[in-house]
Each structure stands twice: as structure tokens, then as C-alpha cells.
Amino acid sequence: MKQETEEQQDFVKDITKMSDDFDRWYTDVVRKAELADWSGVRGMMVVRPYGWAMWEAITRAFDDMIKESGHENWAFPLLIPRSYLMKEAEHVEGFAPEVAWVTRAGGDMEELEEPLAVRPTSETIIGALIKRYIQSHRDLPKLTNQWNSVVRWEMRSRLFLRSREFWWQEGHTFHASGQEAMDETQLILDYYRSIAEDWLAVPVLSGKKSPAETFPGAVYTLTVEGLMRDGLALQMGTSHYFGQNFARAYDISFSNTENERELCHSTSWGISTRLVGALVMAHGDDSGLLVPPKVAPIQVVVVPIFRDAESRSKVEGFIDGWARQLKAAGIRHRIDWRDERPGDKYAHWELKGVPLRLNVGARDVDAGQVELVDRLSRERRPLPVTGIADRLQTELTAYQSKLFARAQEFQRQNTFELSTLDEVVAHFRERAGFVWATWCGDAECEAKIKAAAGGVTIRTLDPDEKATGKCLVCGKPAKYRVSLAKAY
Amino acid sequence: MKQETEEQQDFVKDITKMSDDFDRWYTDVVRKAELADWSGVRGMMVVRPYGWAMWEAITRAFDDMIKESGHENWAFPLLIPRSYLMKEAEHVEGFAPEVAWVTRAGGDMEELEEPLAVRPTSETIIGALIKRYIQSHRDLPKLTNQWNSVVRWEMRSRLFLRSREFWWQEGHTFHASGQEAMDETQLILDYYRSIAEDWLAVPVLSGKKSPAETFPGAVYTLTVEGLMRDGLALQMGTSHYFGQNFARAYDISFSNTENERELCHSTSWGISTRLVGALVMAHGDDSGLLVPPKVAPIQVVVVPIFRDAESRSKVEGFIDGWARQLKAAGIRHRIDWRDERPGDKYAHWELKGVPLRLNVGARDVDAGQVELVDRLSRERRPLPVTGIADRLQTELTAYQSKLFARAQEFQRQNTFELSTLDEVVAHFRERAGFVWATWCGDAECEAKIKAAAGGVTIRTLDPDEKATGKCLVCGKPAKYRVSLAKAY
Incomplete structure (x- = not known):
């Protein structure tokens, strides 16, 4: 055995160098390190044991966290009647383009009376069901979670990051007050930060999403965002506060201590197998995974x-x-x-x-x-x-x-402070990373950033700092300090 | 507080007595003890935290067992192209009447080129995929498992026992020799016996199924069967030996030590949320669950x-x-x-x-x-x-x-030895339980038992005892000692 020579060489062959082509490097590593593959069913992946074991470690860690704080696992149905989905206008509009429909069943492939959606997320079916279990304020909070897979008919696929089926947990909680629901949203975001930083060793920015990036039907969305080694941001987990939007659509109410009926306040939140992609892209090198x-x-x-x-x-x-x-x-x-x-x-x-x-x-x-x-x-x-x-x-x-x-x-090395849209455009022409800037809060200005800087979006609103100075686009007084990045 | 009085009374109210109506008792207990409910989506159940936690305890126990013996968890796609399903004739015939089909997807609910089955079980998609990962005898055995839910379009529904979606593990393994695959089938059956007896405290009969009760596409099926408190048997787990049937249909082959191509020998096996139903029916009483x-x-x-x-x-x-x-x-x-x-x-x-x-x-x-x-x-x-x-x-x-x-x-008290079909018919007119008898092995005689004794079926072929005497139906020399029961 020519041991000495081998030990001196660069051991890994046959994967594209990260510096040559990050996307090909990513796919090579995911496949050759035996994490996952495409399945032969268009856009759907097969997760292999080495990748699935990483997801199992994440699920165990997160499941322990939420159980410790009183959350309980349920199993809600995979298939959701079309009529359930239609009840929250913004939500259905957000998901309709991505739904796969069961329309036939049984020996003669008989047509169903009503098409059933393969769940793209479960707010609507849980909304329709949970009211049975909520009568009084004593039944609240109702802290539900489930581990499952969901289907979204994506057109552009990428292993772990965007596939027509992915695995996740979806938490759905119901509270007696808005404050309690908002606290829940933040608690879960803190857990997500811990999963990202303490478990996956990926530092994250966290904060609110801008309205344009908010979940369909939510009042606001909180997010944790990591930076991948190509300088692009990746959304690693989101936690949504719904106010009473879903409770109103699905009539989820309780009798309060004065014995009056009140609508619940609700939340939902999820992390997915995307996190396996995150750890690949946040730590890998030319030789493969770390x-x-x-x-x-x-x-x-x-x-x-x-x-x-x-x-x-x-x-x-x-x-x-x-x-x-x-x-x-x-x-x-x-x-x-x-x-x-x-x-x-x-x-x-x-x-x-x-x-x-x-x-x-x-x-x-x-x-x-x-x-x-x-x-x-x-x-x-x-x-x-x-x-x-x-x-x-x-x-x-x-x-x-x-x-x-x-x-x-x-x-740290890939985070920058900039003041104007021109600077932002120039910056992202040359390189990537996180850019901090100040923004007036106007959706038009947000759209201009995206258009001018080739898809750069607002990733987070800084929760800790009040903005001073001017909006990077319109120059009016800024309301928010925001992080910008190109993202997956 | 009228403590003394209350302590002396029968505490549980509002559930049907087991002795009055076992089926209603079962549904009452499952719902009122907060194990599960119907979901509003026809035939599909929602499993509540108290029921799901029992399933989680079972999954943890079984997952530990199979990992200890080298099995690995994968995630295979939920949706299976129709053409994959068609390749093994017996298998497709067995499952076709129960399949739910995704035929449309996306914003305009566009018709797919090929309908996709919501998996009723995953032999076909795994068969189509696994061959990528099996080249040589060094890649064998390939011991895969996944935890998921499956959909079967059942017409008669019963919480946990028969619903259009249920949760389970499905193991699928690939071996270099028939003997090794048969050993695997038996190893898993031993695990299932342990789950039933050591974890759920339900004693089981185990053994081969008769051909009429064998899984579609299998050479043989092993089963563990428990006795419920109404005297009916419940199939609590099955382990199937496929020989080379699936390997032939999906071309799963390996190069052996002589560098020749050979077809693999494969198995599959599963336990499901049905086990929660089993523990309800095997231990409950008029006051509810034990x-x-x-x-x-x-x-x-x-x-x-x-x-x-x-x-x-x-x-x-x-x-x-x-x-x-x-x-x-x-x-x-x-x-x-x-x-x-x-x-x-x-x-x-x-x-x-x-x-x-x-x-x-x-x-x-x-x-x-x-x-x-x-x-x-x-x-x-x-x-x-x-x-x-x-x-x-x-x-x-x-x-x-x-x-x-x-x-x-x-x-023990509900197990009997009988010799003739007349005795069997008379027995099941009066009561239930397991009946041991001897059988010639002929499918016609098997069908006669079912017809004459109101749905009584052969549950297991005794693996330990060679039959002596005559077939209970035709009187010809017996080949098998078999257990008979009415079953869920």
C-alpha cells in the first residue's frame, strides 16, 4: 500500500470545486455524500440514511424543546377538502398555485365529489378541526405540533431546498390573547435560533419579515436566516402570528372568564429538511461536507x-x-x-x-x-x-x-452597512452577503430594491435597533433597519 | 365535597358498557379518552396527543430494535407514478381498489401526464429506486425502513383499525440469498412479538398466513395475532418474504462473488397505529382504558x-x-x-x-x-x-x-381445540376466541370454513407443530395445524 503518498494528496475526487461552481458543488456533495437524490418522480427527492439521520437528530432536539414547554404532537389528515382551503382568502391565494389534487380513488378510479388537496401546510384542516377541542378559556392555550411531509408543486427544484415533497414539523397554537400568541411566536423563534446556532453551528439573523415576505394569512412572520458559503441567505425557520385571522375564518372561539365568546389568537411555525441543505452550504468546502x-x-x-x-x-x-x-x-x-x-x-x-x-x-x-x-x-x-x-x-x-x-x-466578514440603493446595486454586482440599510417601510421601495439589485430582498427587520436616517430608496425618514441579501 | 360517596361509586360515566355493545364501547373509549376522532374528511382520522404519545412510545421502542440490528431509516416519495405500480401484477391487483390518485396540480389544476398514487405501501417506488444503490454483493444486505403514513381508500372505517390514512413503519430489505431474506422476515416477526408482548402486554399467536391471506406479491407472510376482549383476533404486524418477485419486476440485481449478476431476495414488514386500537381492545373494561x-x-x-x-x-x-x-x-x-x-x-x-x-x-x-x-x-x-x-x-x-x-x-380461556367443521360452526355460533384445528392446505377447504362459519378465517399456521389427523373440512390427511378466529 502506497500509504505515504496517498496521505499527502487531496483525498476527495470527483466533486466540483466549490469555488468553480457552487450549485454543482452543492448537488455533487449532497449526492456523493449520500444525503439525498432525485427519486425519478419529478421534483420529489429520496432522502438517504446519512441525510435522514441528520434530520432525525434535529427532530429529536426540537421535539424535546417543544415538549418541555407543553406542546403536544398530533396527527392531522394528509388530505384536505378544497372547501376548507378556500376559507381564508389570502392563504388560499398564496398556496393555490402549489397544490397537488387527489381527484380520483378506488378500483374504478372514480371521481371524488370534492377534490382533496395533498396538504401544502395544515392551517386550514387544523382550523376546521381544533374548534371541537376548544370550548372554554380553560382549554387554552392549545399547543399542537405534527411531524409530517407536505407537498408543494414547485417548478424549480433543488435537493433539500426546494422539492415537491419535504419533511418538517408544523406547529399550530391557539391562545386566549394576542399577547400570549405573540409571545409564543417569539418563543419558537428562540428555539429555531438555538437549533440553527447550538445544533447546526450556523449563526443567524432573526427578526420580522417585511409585508411582502409575510406568510399568506399572517399578521406578521418572524424568521431566522443563515448565510451560506456562496454569500446567499437561507431562510432556516419561520414563526407566524395570525392574530384572529384564522380563528375568524374557521370560527375558533372560546368562552372567556366572563363567559363571553371570543375568537382565539393563533400561530404557526415550521422547520424542515431544508436545514440539512443549510448545514451543507454553511460549512462545506472543496472536499465535501463538514x-x-x-x-x-x-x-x-x-x-x-x-x-x-x-x-x-x-x-x-x-x-x-x-x-x-x-x-x-x-x-x-x-x-x-x-x-x-x-x-x-x-x-x-x-x-x-x-x-x-x-x-x-x-x-x-x-x-x-x-x-x-x-x-x-x-x-x-x-x-x-x-x-x-x-x-x-x-x-x-x-x-x-x-x-x-x-x-x-x-x-462577520460578509456583512456590510450601506446607505443608498446605488451602493446596494453596486455591492451585489460584485459580491453577496448581508447588507444592513435603512428603509421607510414602503412596499414600493421594497419592490425597487428587488428589481434594481437583481432579486435582492429584505430578509429581516432588525428587532433591536430603531432606524435613524433615511430610506435607502426614497430618502424619506427611515422606519426600519433591515438586512438585505440574495436568498435561496 | 362529597368525597366518600364519590369514591364508592363507579367513576366513569357516559361510555357504553363493554358487555352491552363492544363496538360502541370501543368508539366511546377511543373518543372520550382523547385518543382519536374522525376528522371531517371522510374515513380519515385525527390522532390526538394522548393517542399519538402511545404511538410515539411504540415507534421509539421499535426504532431502537431495528437500528441495533443495522437497519437504516430513509424517506421515499409520497407519490408513486401509476406505471411503477403496474409492474408487479399480483401486487397491483391487490392494491388497485384502494388507491387515491393525484391527477391535477398547480395554479390551474392542470391534468398530470400520468396519475400519481398516494402510496398505499412503498414496495413499488422503493423497488424502482433501490437498484441505484445496489451494485455488488458488498452493498447487501440493504436494510431500509421509513416512518410515514399511507392512504388506502377503505369503505368501512373504524378508528385506528381501518381508516383511509394510517401511520406506520414500512421496512423493505434486499438480500443476496433467499435464506438470508427469510431469516430477516423471522427476525422482524420476533421484534413484533416483543412489541406486542413486552411493550403492549398483549400475548400473540405467530406463524405463517395461509395463501388466501398472504400479502399481494409475497411468497409468504408471517403474522402476529392478538386476541381482543370480544374474542376477535387482530392482526398486529406482518412480515413478508418476497423471494425474487419484486427484484424481477424492478430489476434489482447485484454482482455476486463470482462476478455474475443475480436478482436480490427481498422482504417487507410493517406495524401501524392499529396497535393503539389493539391495546384498547385487549385491556379495556367498562370504565375505559387500561x-x-x-x-x-x-x-x-x-x-x-x-x-x-x-x-x-x-x-x-x-x-x-x-x-x-x-x-x-x-x-x-x-x-x-x-x-x-x-x-x-x-x-x-x-x-x-x-x-x-x-x-x-x-x-x-x-x-x-x-x-x-x-x-x-x-x-x-x-x-x-x-x-x-x-x-x-x-x-x-x-x-x-x-x-x-x-x-x-x-x-388461554378463549382458546379451543376442535376437529370438524360442524364443531367449528357450532362453536362460533355461541362464542369467539381462537380455535385450533387441522387443515389439508387446500384453498377450497379454507373458503368453506369462511363461508360456513360466518367469516371465520385461518389466522396462523402453527410453526412448531406438524399436523396429525384429518382436515377439519374434507377429512383428507392434514398438512397444517391452524388457528381459526373471527378477526377485525
Whole structure:
């Protein structure tokens, strides 16, 4: 085995370089790292185990958060009668272009009396159902969630980011007061920020959406937005406050403490498998993925190195000696005994973005250590096997922090302050990133930004700072400090 | 508060008695214990949190089992092109009458070129896809699973047991040899038996299905069947061996060690939300549910009893003193501070089948104890609060065993040995249960049993015993010892 030579080369082959073509790089990595593929059914993807395991880690984390604060999981029907969908005008207008319709069923493919929508989101069916379970103020708040997939008939497809089916959670909550519902909307946004930053190691901007970007039927929408390595923003989760819009359309009311009927105030919110795309695009490099340890299906890979049966047996006995400690400590690991050359294995696990690799050869056995290589620095360091599980836990925690710090630094370097539309247009002609500017709040000015700067949109309204100065477009007094970006 | 009187009465009102009308009892319990409801969309149910939490406990248990043995979760598309479905003749014939079809999509509800089935099960789409990921014998076995919902256009609906949408896992595996695939089919059946018996406390018969009851496209089907309290059998999980049928239809092949192409051998298997219906019908009584602790959303409910603010405060301080121990021990519990009378609370939690109830009044505080009532015996026993978490764990384990023992005893008392069709017909005219008999293996005789005994079917072929004697119908030498029952 030509071990030395291989170890010195760049291991990953056959993926487009990120710097050459980010979009092709993304698709190459998603497919070759075995996260997902197109399915043969137009616009619909198949998520493979390595990608699905990341989503499972996210679902577990978020499910724990919402259960801790009293939310409960339900299962609402997949198919929604057309008449339910029609009740909230703005909502139906927003979703109608994306709906897939079940029109026939049974042995003779008989036509249904009423077409059924494959849910694009469930506000309407939940609205129609939940009123059964809400009579009195004592039944509130009603904090519902479900884990499911939804179908939206998108025309432009992109694995994880935009496909005709995606997997998500959708929370729908009902409250006795507007304030309580607004607090809920914010609570969930905080959870989403935690999922993005603490779990996916992606720093986010958060805040309200502009009216043009608000969810159909909502009073306002809150969002968390991450920055991908091509400088484009990605919406990573949204939380909507509906006021009484849906309660009015579906007659969801309760008797208050004075025994009068009142309409509920409601919210909805979701994160989806899009987050797997986010972690690819926020951390990847020319060699492939870098997966944050907290959501990594494999946190540590062990690559045994040997020349003959004797050294193999020596290395195997050594690894057996401590591998069960990793299992006992809950470290997700894999020992790669496949019949391949070490260099090919290194390339394979680098492409898949496994945070830590342990190379173990006969000399390591003699020294009672392994060679630790992390995916980010790629430096080789000896790691004693005494107390190896604890040491690896420490390394994984440090690695998670380093990935986050790197992404924060990237975000910092790609965030700018500009004052006029001309500056914004010039900026986005040259580069991308987040641009902070001030805006009067007028929809016309918002449309002008989008038109002039090639699709640049307002991503968030800064929740913390009152705007001073003038609107970047019309020059009138500004109402909001806003972040602008090109987005997926 | 008229505490004494209330405690002496039968707490649960407003559900039909099991002995009066089992079917109405079932629906009453499922709805009033807040497990599920019909949704307003014909034949489709909504699963409420208390029911869904039971399903989540089952999914967690089973997911752990299959992951431990190397199975991986995927997400395959919801919609399946008609042409995919058509490739395996027996399979399409079996499912065609139950398919819901998406025929239109998008803003103008434009007609699709090819109708898409809402998956009734995923053999066909997985068959069409998986061949990409199987090249060589080194890619085998391929052990896939997914958690999802499926749609089957059933005409007769019943909550959990038969609805147009249900939630399940579907495993689909691909192997290099028939033996390995058959071993897989059996391994999963053993898991299903464990879910039924160790988790749901429902003893099951297991074995092969007769050809008439075999899954469309399978070589054979294995099943686990439980006995409900009305004496009817319920199929609680099935595991199918396909031989090379699906591999042939979808061209799923691999190069073997001699570098020749060979067709894979495949399996599929599933358990569904039907299991929630099973635990209702296998353990319930006139007062409602009895939920096995292992899947109980609430294992212990605490009912504080007090007359005035002073005694309330005393009781509250006492409960606060040890309640966090329950949380730390992972005991799923609820302290019922609702503004209701104790008797109404008892009724509520009995209906919901919470295994253990702790009544806590002022005198209990003085004695440093609580009053323990289990849902099965309803006997009141003092339980010291010293080490209460450990004591409750012991009680929960014992309760799980008692429920299982009771169900075993019920099964034993409702299992019979008969020799002739006349006896079978006479038996099922009077009562239900499992009947063991011997059968020649002929489909005609099987059909005669069903016709003569009012829908009685062969549930399992005994895997352990070779049949001796004669076929109960034709009198020719018997090939199989079979269990017969009326079934859901």
C-alpha cells in the first residue's frame, strides 16, 4: 500500500470545486455524500440514511424543546377538502398555485365529489378541526405540533431546498390573547435560533419579515436566516402570528372568564429538511461536507492501517480494547474495516464530513495512542487511548464550537452597512452577503430594491435597533433597519 | 365535597358498557379518552396527543430494535407514478381498489401526464429506486425502513383499525440469498412479538398466513395475532418474504462473488397505529382504558385532596417535596390541580387508563405516605414517600406483568381445540376466541370454513407443530395445524 503518498494528496475526487461552481458543488456533495437524490418522480427527492439521520437528530432536539414547554404532537389528515382551503382568502391565494389534487380513488378510479388537496401546510384542516377541542378559556392555550411531509408543486427544484415533497414539523397554537400568541411566536423563534446556532453551528439573523415576505394569512412572520458559503441567505425557520385571522375564518372561539365568546389568537411555525441543505452550504468546502458533531450521524471514524495479517490482528485487538468505551459513552462511531486503501477511506469520510478521524497503525498500538485528525484543521495529533471516550467528547465539543466560530467569522466578514440603493446595486454586482440599510417601510421601495439589485430582498427587520436616517430608496425618514441579501 | 360517596361509586360515566355493545364501547373509549376522532374528511382520522404519545412510545421502542440490528431509516416519495405500480401484477391487483390518485396540480389544476398514487405501501417506488444503490454483493444486505403514513381508500372505517390514512413503519430489505431474506422476515416477526408482548402486554399467536391471506406479491407472510376482549383476533404486524418477485419486476440485481449478476431476495414488514386500537381492545373494561406502563403517556397521576386553602397548601408542599424525584427518575406523571372534585378526577384518569393513581390528602401528609390505587385491582394501599421513585418503578413493572398475565389468562380461556367443521360452526355460533384445528392446505377447504362459519378465517399456521389427523373440512390427511378466529 502506497500509504505515504496517498496521505499527502487531496483525498476527495470527483466533486466540483466549490469555488468553480457552487450549485454543482452543492448537488455533487449532497449526492456523493449520500444525503439525498432525485427519486425519478419529478421534483420529489429520496432522502438517504446519512441525510435522514441528520434530520432525525434535529427532530429529536426540537421535539424535546417543544415538549418541555407543553406542546403536544398530533396527527392531522394528509388530505384536505378544497372547501376548507378556500376559507381564508389570502392563504388560499398564496398556496393555490402549489397544490397537488387527489381527484380520483378506488378500483374504478372514480371521481371524488370534492377534490382533496395533498396538504401544502395544515392551517386550514387544523382550523376546521381544533374548534371541537376548544370550548372554554380553560382549554387554552392549545399547543399542537405534527411531524409530517407536505407537498408543494414547485417548478424549480433543488435537493433539500426546494422539492415537491419535504419533511418538517408544523406547529399550530391557539391562545386566549394576542399577547400570549405573540409571545409564543417569539418563543419558537428562540428555539429555531438555538437549533440553527447550538445544533447546526450556523449563526443567524432573526427578526420580522417585511409585508411582502409575510406568510399568506399572517399578521406578521418572524424568521431566522443563515448565510451560506456562496454569500446567499437561507431562510432556516419561520414563526407566524395570525392574530384572529384564522380563528375568524374557521370560527375558533372560546368562552372567556366572563363567559363571553371570543375568537382565539393563533400561530404557526415550521422547520424542515431544508436545514440539512443549510448545514451543507454553511460549512462545506472543496472536499465535501463538514457536519457539526451534534447532528453528525457518525461523529468519529476509526481507520485501521496495517500491512499484513499479523499487523491487522495487532491493530484489531488494540481497537477492540477501547471501542466499547465509545459505545458506552454514546459516541456515534464507525470502524472502517472495508477492503479499501486508507487514502480512499480518508477521502470517503472527508467527503461525508465526519468530524473526527482516528488513524490506527501498528506503531500507534505500541505507543498506546491513536492519530487524531479533525475534518476542519486536518492536523494530525497523537491521542492517548487512556480515557479515550472522555477525550473524544472534549474534542467533539471543541469542534462544534470551532465550526460555529468559523461560521460567525464568515458572517462577520460578509456583512456590510450601506446607505443608498446605488451602493446596494453596486455591492451585489460584485459580491453577496448581508447588507444592513435603512428603509421607510414602503412596499414600493421594497419592490425597487428587488428589481434594481437583481432579486435582492429584505430578509429581516432588525428587532433591536430603531432606524435613524433615511430610506435607502426614497430618502424619506427611515422606519426600519433591515438586512438585505440574495436568498435561496 | 362529597368525597366518600364519590369514591364508592363507579367513576366513569357516559361510555357504553363493554358487555352491552363492544363496538360502541370501543368508539366511546377511543373518543372520550382523547385518543382519536374522525376528522371531517371522510374515513380519515385525527390522532390526538394522548393517542399519538402511545404511538410515539411504540415507534421509539421499535426504532431502537431495528437500528441495533443495522437497519437504516430513509424517506421515499409520497407519490408513486401509476406505471411503477403496474409492474408487479399480483401486487397491483391487490392494491388497485384502494388507491387515491393525484391527477391535477398547480395554479390551474392542470391534468398530470400520468396519475400519481398516494402510496398505499412503498414496495413499488422503493423497488424502482433501490437498484441505484445496489451494485455488488458488498452493498447487501440493504436494510431500509421509513416512518410515514399511507392512504388506502377503505369503505368501512373504524378508528385506528381501518381508516383511509394510517401511520406506520414500512421496512423493505434486499438480500443476496433467499435464506438470508427469510431469516430477516423471522427476525422482524420476533421484534413484533416483543412489541406486542413486552411493550403492549398483549400475548400473540405467530406463524405463517395461509395463501388466501398472504400479502399481494409475497411468497409468504408471517403474522402476529392478538386476541381482543370480544374474542376477535387482530392482526398486529406482518412480515413478508418476497423471494425474487419484486427484484424481477424492478430489476434489482447485484454482482455476486463470482462476478455474475443475480436478482436480490427481498422482504417487507410493517406495524401501524392499529396497535393503539389493539391495546384498547385487549385491556379495556367498562370504565375505559387500561394502558400498559411501558407505552403509557402518563404512568402515574397524583390527585391532591383538600378542603380549604390551608389543607391545600399543606398537601401542595408535601407533593412538591417528592415530585421532582419522579421527574428525575423518568416517571411520566401528572399532578392534577384542576378545579374539579376528586371523584371526577378519578373517573377521568380511570377512563384514560393511567396505571397508577396517588391520592394525597392532609392525613397522608401527616403519615408521610400517599394512597396508591392501581387501575387494575383498584385496591387502595398506603405507599411511604421515602424512596417513592424506586417504589413506583417497582409498582409499574409489576403492573405491566399483571396486565400481561391477565391477557394471557384471557387468551388461554378463549382458546379451543376442535376437529370438524360442524364443531367449528357450532362453536362460533355461541362464542369467539381462537380455535385450533387441522387443515389439508387446500384453498377450497379454507373458503368453506369462511363461508360456513360466518367469516371465520385461518389466522396462523402453527410453526412448531406438524399436523396429525384429518382436515377439519374434507377429512383428507392434514398438512397444517391452524388457528381459526373471527378477526377485525
